[in-house]
Amino acid sequence: MTKLSLATLKEVSATAAIPGYDRSSLTPGIVHFGVGNFHRAHQAIYLDDLFNLGQDHDWAIVGAGVLPSDSVMRDKLAAQDFLTTVVEQDNNSTSARVTAPMIDILPTGDAKTIIAKLADPAIRIVSLTITEGGYFIDASGKFNPAHPAIAADGQSPSEPKTVFGLIVGGLKARRDKGLAPFTVMSCDNIPHNGGVTLAAVVGTARLSDPAFADWIKANVSFPNGMVDRITPATGAREIDLLKDNFKIEDNWPVYCEEFKQWVLEDKFPLGRPALEKVGVTFVSDVAPYEHMKIRILNGGHAAIAYPSALMDIHFVHDAMGDPLIRAFLAKLENEEIIPIVPPVPDTVLKDYFAMIEHRLLNPKIADTIPRLAQDGSNRQPKFILPSTGDRLARNEDVIGLSLVSALWCRYFAGTTDSGKEIVFNDASADRLHAAALKAKTDPAAFLVFEDIFGTVAKSDLFRKRFAQALKTLWAKGTRETLQLYLDNKLAE
Template sequence: MTIKLSRATLSEIAATATVPAYDQKTLSPGILHFGVGNFHRAHQAVYLDDLFNEGLDHDWGIVGAGVLPSDQAMRDKLAAQDFLTTVVEQDNNRTAARVTAPMIDILPVGDAGAIIAALSDPKIRIVSMTITEGGYFIDAEGHFNPAHPAIQADAATPDQPKTVFGLIIAGLKARRDKGVAPFTVMSCDNIPGNGHVTENTVCGLARLSDPAFAEWIHENVSFPNSMVDRITPATGTREIDILAQDFGVEDNWPVFCEEFKQWVMEDRFPAGRPLLERAGVQFVPDVAPYELMKIRILNGGHAAIAYPAALLDIHFVHEALEHPLIRAFLAKLEREEIIPIVPPVPDTDLNAYFELIERRFLNPKIGDTIPRLAQDGSNRQPKFILPSTADRLARGEDIVGLSLVSALWCRYFAGTSDSGKAIVFNDASAEKLQAAALQARQDPMAFLAFDEIFGAVSGSQHFRTRFAHALETLWTEGTARTLQLYLDDRLAG
């Protein structure tokens, strides 16, 4: 028999899962968060839950907000269980469930009036976001794209914003008009210089309709950079059933994640912040080295194994790392092409960091999937793989492995695995990518024509040659044989 998650059933759930040591009803809002997804609930919300469990900072409760249709399902499911979440942390040697309660509400999805009113509330001192790498309206070079239709629409009607950034601008304007100090804007997405990128998008959008206010934002609003890390797969019936069977808890949308978590952040919060260092957050003067390490080695590693695994019909990430060719491919790529161009990180051995990542990828309990890693490649490749390619090209160094990663992505978008199994895409640009990938079988350069993805890298003759050779080898020899040729140092031709 299962117990349905709610405030009223916490005392019963305490028999099998850890429950909050604080009363959720005593929390008051301090943070408005855009993008209430699995990662937020497994990461930022857990740090706050730890802090609240110590009896600290109960004026920093989370109010959720969303602008996408998918946000409505999350709101409905969480509202039905008093905005509580069961987080299941899984390591190779242990599995533990905990109920977290730092979220006190989710605003009506897409309701600009309600969201702007909350943003203008003096109690809200931090606005945070996990809106995915593709949600920032930036091009392949990381620059704000003012021509995006959603940006143009918000610029034309700034009083009726539809995007997260338009809402933030309207909220800041309402605060200024009321004489309320601005909130801090805190990105928790995997983007190099995520604070700088967020500021550029906010100010860039504001500049299109009110240049003077854009300058005011630049001078008065803080956008700290941060690095966040915790492997958090998507929730499906598998996770819901495991929670019910192993812990007897019925949760509409539980979160499963690894035990490891990390949050490194700049301490720039003029409106105040919770004592997150008490919960394990590392505050540093410069996040960039940690951020680059994680994006290039971990996120780049995920992007590297996603497509060979998909082409070999592998579903789970740990199964991909158990495949000898994929594991060896990742290790060679990281140690020979990625790690050597990652700048030093304070008190960190980069090779030891990669060994930790290998162990995390091998965790069978997480149930992280290759389809999750493979999704949204049009946004992830320019952020996690191609910057390493560009850096090596700038140094005059070879890019056999990194070119192979790009070729594997192209081969994946042809739509079938090596066995002929159909591939289901999850990418906003899937239609045009598949058309280009099919054309690239005869003309490899067709896939490199997307400047918004490949940027200046596609102009390198060396990259074009390596990419074309790797793609041809994948088509003629298959994925497994191509990986072996790379491992034997025979792929370069």
Template sequence: MATPLSLNTLDQLPETIGKPSYARSDLSGGILHFGVGNFHRAHQATYLHQLFNQGKGHDWAIVGAGVMEGDKRARDVLAAQDWLTTLVEQEKDSSGAQIIGSMVDYLEPANAQAIIAKLADPAIRIVSTTITEGGYFLDATDTFDPTHPAIAHDGENPDTPKTVFGMIVAGLKARRDAGHAPFTIMCCDNIPHNGNVTRNAVVGTARLSDRDFADWIVTNVAFPNSMVDRITPATSDRERQIAADEYGVQDGWPVFCEGFIQWVMEDNFPLGRPELEAVGVEFVEDVAPFELMKLRILNGGHAAIAYPGGLLDIHFVHEAMEHPLINAYLAKLTAEEFLPGVPPVPNTDTSEYQKLIDRRFSNPKIGDTIRRLCLDGSNRQPKFIVPQIRDALARGGSITGLALESALWCRYCYGTSESGAVIEPNDPNWDMLVATSAKAKDDPQTWLTGLPAVYGDLAQNEAFSTAFAAALNALWTDGTAAVLTKYLEDQPL
């Protein structure tokens, strides 16, 4: 019988489960984190847990926060187990579980005044974010969009904000008015130049209501860039059952992930930071080379296997890697179109990094799903694929495989797989994508011009639009397997 997870039951859990060596009473909140999801708990929260286990940094515990009504259910689940999380790390030949205890509180989601009050607390010296790639209000040129209705609301109502950035601005202003130094804002999302992007969002939001204060933020607030990495699937009943059956712990929201973990970050923390280098975080002067390598090879690779996998009714990511055509497509696309756009990375062999990514994608235990990789393409494509197309065109490189990836995404958004199975909504803009994909079946250019937030002026590029149209027409005429075969054999699509 599985033991319900709580502080009072830690001693009752099986000895095989790792448990915190520190007491909850030894911790105090130093970081307020927006976006308490699986990745955050498998990554930032885990690094801090490991540091606390060394007896270090106990004043850097996490206080959770959220701005969405849906965050309330997550808070309720974690509150019932005293903010503890069961983390299960799985590799092909090994697995293990531990209890993560680095969170000490989770503020009531969408309670702007409570969150602003905590942001104003001088004990909070870092504010971190994991709010997904689509949470930064970017347009097709990766520029902050101050006209978005949610941001416009916060500009007009700075004292009652609804977005993360509106709350951060209000918190910074409260600190300044109280004579407290500003916290550092640390983005942990998978976006290029994530610190710079976060700065633009915070400053852009502030500028709508107080231009002088926006200038103060530019001068006084630190936004370190970072690269984060760990494959972390969504939690389902499958994971809850495994936690109970194999590890003897009843956890309403366990986190399953791979064993691999990486965090590379600029060291720019005026109010101090946890000693994260003691647990493997790498601090560097310039994150950009590491970030670009990861975004192009790993995130681009995820996109490359996602949509053919979805169209061929493949459920798990490791099963897509076992499919000879999908595996070969990823290898050819990476070698010919991803890697040429990756500059040298300090102390890193990019070809070995590619092999590492292949091994990680092929992990059969992690249970990562093709549907998760297909999620939110309208926000992920402009960050992981479209920049690679632009760069390849600029250097005169091949875009055949990249155009095919875009066409596979378009075909997926038609809403049915090749077997005729219905693809359930899988994007915030799903209805619009389905309608646009239907039009593109007869006129491929409709897809490019109909998604200005994704493609921008790339829709007018003749080389790309021609390659895209050829790939999409071929997918509808010949099917995914035949088109992948043609691509692999260097035949015209």
């Protein structure tokens, strides 16, 4: 067994690929907020590939964060010189590699140190993977400046606690020093993530300095981007698998699928790494790609999460291996989601969905249904309800999409069909659970949350379809309800 560190890379190379570059040759060019699994399996991988080509070694990553979990991650990665073992798994292959593009992680919550680094002229990009729920947006996609955390940064701009308050502080420090602003690059699964990030940064600045907010809007670049790679959470299982299969002791390895994709709007005034040389697609308009991915892949994740949970299925590949769930997803995608996704350059949407089915069937990823089911109050308004709203706007039926919402409601009643207790992982769990219990006899009770359902809940057709589906779920159970949907009998 070899404990991962810079000093042990030679020993590690017996079972895993190691960096082909000298880590001491790297200098920072990027500050990244949110050093979680997805970042280390995605952005960091692309940079590692580029550095292995011997290029752009002045674009290394310095990590940062604001949450307690960020502090835990810092401690674990610092103990192994900020290296990460990434295990890529396809259905027929498994390989491990050690990546080294990160050279430091700043102390969590240390605003003074973080802002000083953001003001370093070497830093030309600030990137983020802070999850869909980290942008303080409501169901309509608008930034909420009244959120207590944002309001606090507005009242105390010199002591920011949020990512956006820190970015504002860093931009102001650069302007005061006469430095050009860095580019702010979101790597999260949000439609128009660049625009969403711009709204959050400008909205936070406006609370304390409206003139500076206008300056940010006029001078700072916020490119849109689409990112894709299935990356499950790390637990004891993954740590032990790495030890057993590769003889490497890593405090927080990352397991992921072999597939990855990154499409970026090419708007980087201070320059950028030559990521096109390692597979990143640079385009003038990311919207078609992100629309496709968020509606078809992320929407598909959200669609299978709750029926699978109610049927006591733990792993995603087992859910997709169940003929009923796989057929449910295929019918939903082909009849209600894919037909309203606009064309994407050089892409056949049904082929794209077929690729997603293949990815979800990968047993080696061991992605879990609890991971897909978490944070639904943020994910449903981004991944499912926009498709529902688009179909309603076209006067088209929403039988399948309404069923997805009803399954989410039934899930929040708190027990599976077999009676097992469900453990929620959602910031809005208490209010959703209370409403879901009321909805057993009054389905409309779950549709009162305007911050989640927006205008969709005002549709008579949606309310009717939702009520039909929910009543059927309670009366007949998940499996029979899915079959009724497949037989085109759910709406009778």
